[in-house]
Amino acid sequence: MMILGLVKWMQPVHGYDVxxxxxxxxxxxxxxxxxxxxxxxxxKLAQEGQLREVATEQVGARPARTTYExxxxxxxxxxxxxxxxxxxxxxxxxxxxxxxxFLPALPRPEAVAALRSRGQVIRAGVESMRASMESSWIxxxxxxxxxxxxxxxxxxxxxxxxxxxxxxxxxEAGVPYLxxxxxxxxxxxxxxxxxxxxxxxxxxxxxxxxxxAETDAY
Amino acid sequence: MMILGLVKWMQPVHGYDVxxxxxxxxxxxxxxxxxxxxxxxxxKLAQEGQLREVATEQVGARPARTTYExxxxxxxxxxxxxxxxxxxxxxxxxxxxxxxxFLPALPRPEAVAALRSRGQVIRAGVESMRASMESSWIxxxxxxxxxxxxxxxxxxxxxxxxxxxxxxxxxEAGVPYLxxxxxxxxxxxxxxxxxxxxxxxxxxxxxxxxxxAETDAY
DNA sequence: ACGCCGATAGTCAAACTTGTCTAATACCCT
DNA sequence: AGGGTATTAGACAAGTTTGACTATCGGCGT
Numbered sequence: 190m191m192i193l194g195l196v197k198w199m200q201p202v203h204g205y206d207v208x209x210x211x212x213x214x215x216x217x218x219x220x221x222x223x224x225x226x227x228x229x230x231x232x233k234l235a236q237e238g239q240l241r242e243v244a245t246e247q248v249g250a251r252p253a254r255t256t257y258e259x260x261x262x263x264x265x266x267x268x269x270x271x272x273x274x275x276x277x278x279x280x281x282x283x284x285x286x287x288x289x290x291f292l293p294a295l296p297r298p299e300a301v302a303a304l305r306s307r308g309q310v311i312r313a314g315v316e317s318m319r320a321s322m323e324s325s326w327i328x329x330x331x332x333x334x335x336x337x338x339x340x341x342x343x344x345x346x347x348x349x350x351x352x353x354x355x356x357x358x359x360x361e362a363g364v365p366y367l368x369x370x371x372x373x374x375x376x377x378x379x380x381x382x383x384x385x386x387x388x389x390x391x392x393x394x395x396x397x398x399x400x401x402a403e404t405d406a407y
Numbered sequence: 408m409m410i411l412g413l414v415k416w417m418q419p420v421h422g423y424d425v426x427x428x429x430x431x432x433x434x435x436x437x438x439x440x441x442x443x444x445x446x447x448x449x450x451k452l453a454q455e456g457q458l459r460e461v462a463t464e465q466v467g468a469r470p471a472r473t474t475y476e477x478x479x480x481x482x483x484x485x486x487x488x489x490x491x492x493x494x495x496x497x498x499x500x501x502x503x504x505x506x507x508x509f510l511p512a513l514p515r516p517e518a519v520a521a522l523r524s525r526g527q528v529i530r531a532g533v534e535s536m537r538a539s540m541e542s543s544w545i546x547x548x549x550x551x552x553x554x555x556x557x558x559x560x561x562x563x564x565x566x567x568x569x570x571x572x573x574x575x576x577x578x579e580a581g582v583p584y585l586x587x588x589x590x591x592x593x594x595x596x597x598x599x600x601x602x603x604x605x606x607x608x609x610x611x612x613x614x615x616x617x618x619x620a621e622t623d624a625y
Numbered sequence: 626a627c628g629c630c631g632a633t634a635g636t637c638a639a640a641c642t643t644g645t646c647t648a649a650t651a652c653c654c655t
Numbered sequence: 656a657g658g659g660t661a662t663t664a665g666a667c668a669a670g671t672t673t674g675a676c677t678a679t680c681g682g683c684g685t
Contacts, residue, residue, distance in 0.1 A: 194509045205664050218498050220505040225643050228665060233641090251649050252664040267512075274506030275513065275521040278528045280436045281501040286559070287438040288492030291412045292552040294485075295493065303493040310496045329586040334510040337577075341504070341570050348566035352559050359555075368547040423634050443673050446635060451671095469679050470634040 191220050192230045193239060193267040196259050201243045203254040204228050231257055239263030293366045301357045308353035315346040409438050410448045411457060411485040414477050419461045421472040422446050449475055457481030511584045519575045526571035533564040 195207050208224045217223050222230075234240040240257045247253040259267070285307075292300060322328075322339045413425050426442045435441055440448075452458040458475045465471040477485070503525075510518060540546075540557045 191505050191508075194512065197512070198509075203664080205662095208664090214508065216505070216508070219500055220502075221500045221642080223643055225645085225667095226641075229641075248663090249650065252647085252666080254664055271506055271509055271512060272521075274502055275518070276524065278525060278532075279502060281499050281503070282437055282439045283499040284438075284492055284497055285499075286556060287409050287434070288489055289556060289559075290409075290432065290434070290552065291416075291489055292555075293550065294412065294415075294489060300493070303490075306494065307496060314496075332511065332585050333582060334508065334584065337510075337574050338504060338507060340573075341507075341567065344566040344570045345563055348562040349559065352562045355558075356555050364551060366552065367550050421634080426634090439672080441673060443637095443675090444671075447671075466633090467680065470636080470677085472634055 190230075190234075190267065190270050191216065191222055192227065193234065193259065193263055194271065196231075196234075196240060196257055197264065197267055201256040201258040203256045204231055205254065207231070231255075234263065239266050297360055297363075301361045304353045304357035304360070308350040308357070311346045311350040311353070315343050315350070318343055318346075408448065408452070408485075408488060409434065409440055410445065411452060411477065411481055411488065414449075414452075414458060414475055415482065415485060419474045419476040421474045422449055423472060425449070449473075452481065457484050510578075515578055515581075519579045522571045522575035522578070526568045526575070529564045529568040529571070533561050533568070536561055536564075 191211070192207060195210060196202055199206060199210065204227050208227050211217060211220075211222055211227070212224065231240065235242055235257060239260060239262050241260045243256045243258050245253050245255045295303070318339050322336055322343075328336070409429070410425060413428060414420055417424060417428065422445050426445050429435060429438075429440055429445070430442065449458065453460055453475060457478060457480050459478050461474045461476050463471050463473045513521070536557050540554055540561075546554070
């Protein structure tokens with residue numbers, strides 16, 4: 190419950206504020222919270238007694254906005270939730286890994302190309318993060334934790350980019366996909382060769398905050 | 408949709424088979440596919456014409472089971488889906504990062520302890536993965552891709568564990584959370600000191616068997 | 626021979642997410 | 656002043672995921 194935490198820290202807030210803060214953190218990318226979910230979450234939390242409605246003002250004929258603040262019960266819940274996340278160790282779901290599981294379904298040259306491209310994209314992302322980490326804007330207008338988070342992403346990114354290259358090399362070298370014991374087995378026939386259009390690293394829209402280096406990619 | 412791929416490779420299958428295969432891959436952890444979703448997915452895919460119902464047998468008085476196989480349309484869809492995932496680069500949502508964002512809400516000593524513990528847990532996981540990678544069972548009864556996936560996890564894990572230690576050191580050293588420019592600002596008051604119950608590193612995650620993960624809500 | 630346990634196969638309602646829509650106001654540029 | 660765009664707040668329906676639940680069959684220990 191990110192949202193609980195945000196309310197705690199921005200008290201009292203209305204949904205729109207929460208939404209903006211989340212987006213400014215880029216949290217829609219790394220937490221599973223899209224703007225659309227916020228209001229529902231707020232209402233549900235309020236109804237569970239973890240938040241309390243504090244006021245409902247209306248400006249002109251615009252939608253009325255309701256401000257919330259956290260209740261002791263909510264604080265409590267936040268605390269345990271936070272601790273669970275800090276102490277617990279859960280493996281995040283990664284769509285790429287899922288796709289990688291189907292490695293043999295892709296023609297070798299394409300797999301190699303994809304991995305190489307991925308490696309590059311990741312490295313570019315790492316670079317751009319490193320840059321914005323050093324930018325003074327981040328450095329002295331955001332809590333240090335933000336920088337540290339960047340460091341984590343960078344570390345992960347580097348590890349992953351290296352892995353991409355390593356694996357690409359192996360695939361290129363023709364390492365067989367199956368151990369001999371299963372050699373005959375197929376069903377793992379590759380998908381049609383390739384869609385002739387050569388792919389370029391999909392231009393991922395990025396850049397929340399400034400530092401708009403169009404060096405794309407996360 | 409992983410499931411399409413699985414059906415392609417195990418054709419013809421019924422839901423339960425898919426479920427078992429997924430669980431045997433541990434895919435409920437790293438893909439977002441819980442057993443409960445499978446049947447819904449199958450029906451939806453069938454209804455969209457990407458799968459075709461092939462038979463419905465019934466053994467005794469047990470629930471009837473329906474077997475599916477993939478259609479050309481499904482193959483097509485799978486192909487593009489697969490390529491999107493291989494080429495696209497999307498940042499996976501990570502609950503820990505979300506929690507880390509609330510760093511200042513935790514008393515320093517606890518944050519340090521939690522990070523250290525996390526580092527250890529991750530290292531232990533890495534070790535156990537390394538072990539099962541070397542085990543002959545994996546080596547010659549599973550596709551090589553599996554080993555490579557382990558390598559990825561190991562690389563990531565090592566990067567992350569190091570990061571944990573680094574950050575723990577800094578927090579311990581008392582590095583301030585906010586830049587001076589924001590020094591006065593609070594609202595980031597830490598949560599109650601600590602629930603005196605000492606936490607222990609969650610039981611070391613074992614690579615090929617179950618690992619508990621707790622649900623987070625928003 | 627009998628009861629218990631785990632595997633088999635799948636259903637279902639509830640919870641959660643998400644993208645899209647509305648509709649008024651503020652801002653900007655010429 | 657006028658017209659276009661962006662911002663402000665939030666509602667909503669549709670789609671997905673999930674955990675909990677059924678009910679049967681096959682073995683295994685005793």
